Every structure is written in structure tokens, then in C-alpha cells.
Amino acid sequence: MFITNWQPILIENSQSVTMTCPNCGNHAKHQVYKQAYGLAIAIPFMSQPLISNYNYFLLCSICNNPTKKISKEEMQSLLK
Numbered sequence: 001m002f003i004t005n006w007q008p009i010l011i012e013n014s015q016s017v018t019m020t021c022p023n024c025g026n027h028a029k030h031q032v033y034k035q036a037y038g039l040a041i042a043i044p045f046m047s048q049p050l051i052s053n054y055n056y057f058l059l060c061s062i063c064n065n066p067t068k069k070i071s072k073e074e075m076q077s078l079l080k
């Protein structure tokens with residue numbers, strides 16, 4: 001077991017949001033990602049932590065930077 005930083009994961013059944021990116025300035029599609037935070041117990045062959053909370057955010061499709069943190073409720077409103 002070890003403690004790690006988890007990679008952002010695309011929420012595949014969510015809609016993309018088109019907005020101006022504060023990082024690159026492009027009017028770009030943003031997709032909804034989630035990332036586990038806090039201390040999560042990881043098992044090497046698993047891709048997801050067993051116990052964790054998630055941060056939800058929008059990620060710019062052009063510069064790949066997270067541009068806006070969103071709440072769980074906002075994330076759910078973007079699900080298809």
C-alpha cells in the first residue's frame with residue numbers, strides 16, 4: 001500500500017462546456033474531470049482509490065489546464 005496523487009479522470013457521460021479559458025484565452029470546450037484528494041489507500045494494480053473524496057473541475061481541451069472547480073451538484077447537472 002502507498003499514498004499517491006491521483007490523476008484526473010474524465011467523467012465520460014458528462015457534457016462538455018464551452019467557455020473562455022483563463023489560462024490560454026481560447027474559447028474552448030471544457031470537459032468535466034474528477035480527481036481524488038486526501039489520503040487514499042492505493043493498491044498498485046487498482047486505478048482508483050478504495051476510499052476517497054473527489055474534486056470536480058472543468059479541464060480545457062486546448063491547454064489541458066483545470067480552469068474551474070465545480071461542486072458535485074454542478075457536476076451532476078452536467079451529466080447526460
Ligand SMILES: [Zn+2]
Nearest residue numbers: 021024060063
Ligand atoms: Zn486553455
